[in-house]
Amino acid sequence: MGCGASVDSNASQARPSLAPLPPREENVLASIQENRPLDELPDCVADLHYGMPASLKQAPMRLLKITNVLAWTNLKVYEEVPPSACLNVPYSEVEDGLWDQTAVLSWRWGASKPAKLQHGYSPMLEQQFSELCEVLTRLRETGGLQYAWIDWCCVPQYSSSPMVEVMRSKVFYMRARAMIIIPTFHSLPADGIVRLLLVKATRALKRKGHKSPYCAIAADVIDRITRREMVAGREYFSRVWTLAERMARHGRSEQLCNWLSLEAWLGMVVDAMLKSTEDKTASQIYKKILGQEAGDLLDNILEPLAAAVKTGSMLVSEGLDEMVGQLFEMAVNMWKSKSILEEAPTKPWLLSYLEEAHTGVYQAWSEGDRVWAVYSYFCWKQLDQLQPTALLEALQDLARVAGAHRRHMLGLAKKLGVEKLLPVEEMDQRLLKAAETGDVGLVQELIDQGANTQLADEKNDNATALFVACQKGHLEVARALLAAGAPINGAKNSGCAPLHTAAMNGHTEVIQFLLEKGANKECSFSDGATPLYVAAEKGKVDPLKLLLEAGADKNVKLKKDGHTPLCIAVLNHHTECVKMLLAAGSDKNLGLKDGATPMYLAAEKGYDDCLQLLVDAKANTELGMESGATPLYIASQNNHVKCVELLIKAGANRNASRKDKATPLYISGERGHMDVVKILLEAGANMECTFQSGATPIYVAAQNNRVEVVKLLASKGANKLIKLKGGYTPLHSASLAGHLDVVKALVEAGVDKDLPLEDGATPLYLAAEKGHVELVKYLLSIGADKEKADNNGKKPKNVAKAGTGVGALL
Structure with a gap:
């Protein structure tokens, strides 16, 4: 984007029809000073010219003819500027006389650069272009300027690399007679008290106008802003490239009025x-520009202004208009005074910059711009600006130039995202050890020496010093590390962060401290487990309480199976955690991906205390697995008698079946869980419910040799003659399997001992065929007909299993 120009995504894209306004007076337009020849400029900026590599000096540069620019309807892209509208000459041939007729533009783009060349497109919006033309006209008429350098028009945007101009553009800003600042413009808020506040501030200024010319000037300009309903954007002075461009003007003793119109300046302040x-960081750079007194006034304005904006009433903030008017008066004075923004590219300045660049005072299109914007002031070495290693090298170069302590690099390296590329020193390893042992004195000593608090220990899954301090519960060490910029959410490769490990290990004071300092409550392992989740998983009640009170997500789900904190607390039988989560409003019915709810899990495990809590919380007793199994079904299957009683008391459907039609009574009968079967029968469970095969509880109990269940069901009137395919009854199923006691129970309950299948086979026939000697003996003893043949004429002796001795009995 040219030489570091950035885009204001908030800039107004509308092109409003502006009401006709009287021309601005001379004292509210940018003015111009006499140019200073190269040899009269300070060495720290003149060296930019003398140190320029020969290849950069010989490359041609472009200067626009102001007359042509004023004839355009918008800025033309480099590739569409006609040769007649500009000069193209090597930099080495541009003498002081030509620079004396040249202005450079420093601005914030109002729109993004398209990926491909678009005919007639310009990132400069209408209001910006109007402002530029007005200033250029004044500079041409009063200062005799003939040329302008504008990045969009003078730097290749699509046809070739812009890097030559990026490297040497600071020299253009240094040598040009004038620098023009054009911010973006926003519409004033359509609603609220802003317009009223500006009107009242204007009236307050007019009342004082006879006492101070600055009041009268400020009143006129604010009135103009209000009538236009457009205000200049504050973002311009926050740009790191603005800093670089402004620094090139060092030694000229310029004022704000030499750079931009008063209307633009006051709009920025507004x-x-x-x-x-x-x-509050939005005004940080402006307090620096305005100076101590006006900066303090701005601070004092913010609270009553916020109250007025929130309520939509000026009545809540008496005297606010007077304070705002006074701020505008002081801003006019600053516009006309020697700028305190004049900063020199010196070693002391660089050291100061390295100390504050990571704090957010300056904005950057990319984080690397914080380095590249000032790098060529101090180093002409050409590096690949796209490579992280080159960015770190540039930062190290600047640190060496400034004589910076290692700690000055650490904060900015973190901001740039290259802290992991910093070479590891012995003190860094010692810091990790001291953090682990809790030696706060040594930790602080190492921090003061410049130990890297960002370092991750590759031998310990990339754990940081803060991580190990939190893992061990060393609160004071954690305080020292965070104060030194340690990454509060710096996680191991697994995703485990300091807050996780403090929660898992029950270090409540550390947890409280991390939360107060803004640790991410929702940081997660690679599987999705958050600090609250692991606290519930490990049964850490106090950490869980702190995280719940801090507003952590109590229903977060693991990525793979969908476990929630409540689910895992139930599974691990952490009753107090279950109670706390339910009291905090956790979703009691939110289950796993397979459908298992917390109640299902409690019933499955037989945790009747957890189940009672869920019942009391009115959890849904019928939600269960995708298979259709409900909490009552799984409790019945696993013989958890107390859970079955609790669920039935809570109203659970005792006949709810799975997709295969198995019910709690069916599965408990199959498993032989007598106590459960009794409870279900007493609760009115259906004895004749059928499995998908047609089997009933008595059938499956007989099939699985559950004698007592068979007896109980028979005594309760269960259908003993229920038939499956082929005519199989419980008696046939028991005979086929050799379940002697079941056969006895069924016969004693009145079932015909010679009851045939559809193919004619009797119970004796089936027992003989399978070689069940004792069962054959029993059936013969009670008079079973050994001569009764099947439909094919075969008798029991004909099918008796060889080698079992059954044949001899028949």
């Missing part, structure tokens, strides 16, 4: 003031 009610 915008910074308004945005600071939401984000």
Whole structure:
């Protein structure tokens, strides 16, 4: 995007029809000073020219003819500027006389650069272009300027690499006679008290106008802003490239009025003031520009202004209009005074910059711009700006130039995302050890020496010093590390963060501290487990309480199976955690991906205390697995008598079946769980419910040799003659399997001992065929007909299993 120009995504894209306004007076337009020849400029900026590599000096540069620019309807892209509208000459041939007729533009793009060349497109919006033309006209008429350098028009955007101009553009800003600042423009808020506030501030200024010319000037300009309903954006002075461009003007003793119109300047102050009610950092750079007294006034304005904005009433903030008017008066004074923004590219300045660049004072299109914007002031070495290793090398170069302590690099390296590329030193390893042992004195000593608090220990899954301190519960060490910029959410490769390990190990004071310092409550392992989840998993009640009170997500789910904190607390039988989660409003019916709810899991495990809590919380007793199994079904299957009683008392459907039609009575009968079968029968469970095969509880009990269940069901009137395919009854199933006691019970309950299948086979026939000697003896003893043949004429002796001795009995 040219030489570091950035885009204001909030810039107004609308092109409003502006009401005709009187021309601005001379004292509210940018003015111009006499140019200073190269040899009269300070060495720290003149060296940019003398140190420029020969290849950069010989490359041609472009200067636009102001007359042509004023004839355009918008800015033309480099590739569409006609040769007649510009000069193209090697930099080495541009003498002081030509620079004396040249202005450079420093601006914030109002729209993004398209990926491909679009005919007639310009990132400069209408309001910006109007402002530019007005200033260029004044500079041409009063200062005799003939040329302008504008990145969009003078730097290749699509046809070739822009890097030559990126490297040397600071020299253009240094040598040009004038620098023009054009911000973006926003519409004033359509609703609320902003317009009223500006009107009242204007009236307050007019009342004082006879006492101070600055009041009268400020009143006129604010009135103009209000009538236009457009305000200049605050973002311009927050750009790191603005800093670089401004620094090139060092040694000229320029004022703000030499750079931009008063309307633009006051608009920026208005915008910074308004945005600071939401984000106090929005006015940080403006307090620096305005100076101590005006900066303090701006601070004092913010609270009553926020109250007025919130309520939509000026009545809640008496005297606010007077304070705002005074701020505008002071801003006019600053516009006309020697700028305190004049910063020199010196070693002391660089050291100061390295100390504050990571704090967010300056905005950057990319984090690397924080380095590249100032790098060529101090180093002409050409590096690949796209490579992280080159970015770190540039940062290290600047640190060496400034004589910076290692700690100055650490904060900025973190901001740039290259802290992991910093070479590991012995003190870094010692810091990890000291954090683990809790030696806070040594930790602080190492921090002061410049130990890297960002370092992750590759031998310990990339754990940081803060991580191990939190893991061990060393609160004071954690305090020292965080104060030194340690990553509060710096996680191991597994995703385990300091808050996780503190929660897992029950270090409540550390947890409280991390939460107070803004640790991410929802940081997660690779599987999705958050600190709250692991606290519930490990049964850490106090950590769980702290995280719940902090608003952590109590229903977070694991990625693979969908476990929630409540589910895992139930599974691990952490009753107090279950109670706490339910009291906090956790979703009591939110289950796993397979459908298992917390109640299902409690019933499955037989945790009747957890189940009672869920019953009391009115959890749904009928939600269960995708198979259709309900909590009552799984409790019945696993013989958890107390859970079965609790669920039936809670109203669970005792006949709810799985997709295969198995019911709680069916499965408990199959498993032989007598106590459960009794409870279900007493609760009215259906004895004749049928499995998908047609089998009933008595049939499956007989099939599985559950004698007592068979007896109980028979005594309760269960159908003993229920038939499956082929005519199989419980008696046939028991005979085929050789379940002697079951056969006895059924015969004693009145079932015909010679009851045939559809093919004519009798119970004796089936027992003989399978070689069940004792069962054959029993059936013969009670008079079973050994001569009764099947439909094919075969008798029991004909099918008796060889080698079992059954044949001899028949």
